[in-house]
Amino acid sequence: MEILSLLGGGFAVALTPTNLMYCFLGSLIGTAIGVLPGLGPPATIALLLPVTYGLAPTSAVILLAGIFYGAMYGGSTTSILLKIPGEAASVVTCLDGYQMARQGRAGAALAISAIGSFVAGTVSVVGLMLLAPPLATFALRFGAPEYCALLVLGLLMVGYLGGGSMTKGLMMAVLGLLLGMVGLDPIVGSPRFTLGVFKLSEGFEFVLVAMGLFGIGEVLANVAHAVPPAVLKTRIQGLLASREEWRRAGPPLARGSLLGFLIGVLPGGGAVISSFVSYALEKRLSRHPEQFGKGAVEGVAGPEAANNAAATSSFVPLLTLGIPGNASIALIFAALLIHGVRPGPLLVTERPEVFWGLIASMYIGNLVLLVLNLPLIRLWVKLLEVPYPLLAPFIVVFVLVGAYSVNNSVFDVGTTVAFGALGYLLRKLDFEPAPLVLAMILGPQLEAALRRSLIYSRGDLMVFIERPIAASLLALAALMLLAPLFRWLLQRRVREMAAAGSPPPD
Numbered sequence: 001m002e003i004l005s006l007l008g009g010g011f012a013v014a015l016t017p018t019n020l021m022y023c024f025l026g027s028l029i030g031t032a033i034g035v036l037p038g039l040g041p042p043a044t045i046a047l048l049l050p051v052t053y054g055l056a057p058t059s060a061v062i063l064l065a066g067i068f069y070g071a072m073y074g075g076s077t078t079s080i081l082l083k084i085p086g087e088a089a090s091v092v093t094c095l096d097g098y099q100m101a102r103q104g105r106a107g108a109a110l111a112i113s114a115i116g117s118f119v120a121g122t123v124s125v126v127g128l129m130l131l132a133p134p135l136a137t138f139a140l141r142f143g144a145p146e147y148c149a150l151l152v153l154g155l156l157m158v159g160y161l162g163g164g165s166m167t168k169g170l171m172m173a174v175l176g177l178l179l180g181m182v183g184l185d186p187i188v189g190s191p192r193f194t195l196g197v198f199k200l201s202e203g204f205e206f207v208l209v210a211m212g213l214f215g216i217g218e219v220l221a222n223v224a225h226a227v228p229p230a231v232l233k234t235r236i237q238g239l240l241a242s243r244e245e246w247r248r249a250g251p252p253l254a255r256g257s258l259l260g261f262l263i264g265v266l267p268g269g270g271a272v273i274s275s276f277v278s279y280a281l282e283k284r285l286s287r288h289p290e291q292f293g294k295g296a297v298e299g300v301a302g303p304e305a306a307n308n309a310a311a312t313s314s315f316v317p318l319l320t321l322g323i324p325g326n327a328s329i330a331l332i333f334a335a336l337l338i339h340g341v342r343p344g345p346l347l348v349t350e351r352p353e354v355f356w357g358l359i360a361s362m363y364i365g366n367l368v369l370l371v372l373n374l375p376l377i378r379l380w381v382k383l384l385e386v387p388y389p390l391l392a393p394f395i396v397v398f399v400l401v402g403a404y405s406v407n408n409s410v411f412d413v414g415t416t417v418a419f420g421a422l423g424y425l426l427r428k429l430d431f432e433p434a435p436l437v438l439a440m441i442l443g444p445q446l447e448a449a450l451r452r453s454l455i456y457s458r459g460d461l462m463v464f465i466e467r468p469i470a471a472s473l474l475a476l477a478a479l480m481l482l483a484p485l486f487r488w489l490l491q492r493r494v495r496e497m498a499a500a501g502s503p504p505p506d
Helices: 002-014 017-035 040-054 057-082 088-102 106-139 144-161 166-180 198-202 206-224 243-265 270-285 298-313 315-321 327-338 352-385 388-407 410-428 434-457 468-501
Strands: none
Touching (some): 002 017, 002 352, 017 040, 040 057, 057 106, 088 106, 106 352, 166 434, 243 270, 270 434, 298 315
């Protein structure tokens, strides 16, 4: 009952006209930057940080938090309609969401994404409210070795994004790891693999790679066809998902919400890891894994729920431990410090209006995002009725403008075009680009965690075995890697037994 009383006080803070306005503005801006590739939540929060100096601390954190979790909603829109991920966590949504759109089910994909995001976000806020202290205590046990083991497990799961072939998925993951090593060494800061090009010392921007591989690469692949993609017609009554699609989406939504919440609590976990772990899990559990990558509802519902749940639960280590888990949360951490608020174990008792006001605003923000997104489904679906020869140039311009806006650099535009050509080549060779992008994101984090672990243990690899959580995660990764071998041996044994028991041929 005490929690309900405190939450009631939070709603009293969040429902003031001023805070309601900032909650709405944050949700609206977040949705917009999620739809538009190139900017992203960290850059937007950084740009708006000076604007919050004159605001009350609660109003400032409500505005910035709305931008962060609002971007998770908006990022799926262009992923589904145009196969251009607006946000890093939306890369996985491209795989099945875009195929649903090509099959005339764009409205269903957008509806499942919007409502699934609302459900997952709300569930995650409830979890944040009830489970923040014990989960934060568990997260404290994640040091560099545990985080390294988690990322190894995640990279193996990337293999499941490679379409029908796990081997091709892992090959793309290795290429992504190599691309992720371009730039400055994360420990000593020396440049590597830059070929003497100064701009490459910053490494490859994720958004440039993603927009090139998925945006320009998809356009080039479609233009190369003798017959361009047909203009898609979606009936008005078909804009929302059918009862059967909701039945199939229900369990992935539940699993994605729980998985996203748990991974988001871990410092560095976040929406990207949770979305592709959810996709790999759903593909593993499905009775028809061959449908994934071809328009499976589960491939949209699970990852979208996971990335929204993780976006909310990533506030747990910030509010209870004072540990920011990603770039956006780090900027919100900085905003709180600027306003004289110190996130950590004493925040709940010292500044309850900030803690509970933020949690209450998340309930309201999720409802605002649902109200904002559902009516726009009809408008977004109309995009697919534009003939592709007219739509393709606009997609290319949209991508190139987004690429230029990242750093206002022509070099970035050239990088995007180069990766667009690579994306087209990969499609011609029947490789899926998603594992490359996700491995490129996780690779630098894995390298930094591995090297910190070895510095901590003075080069002793036993640090990964002696720590129970790290050892458990690595054992799970080894089982996943060996699973195809076990399956092959089992099938071979079954065939031998069948052959031994069969009657001799006439």
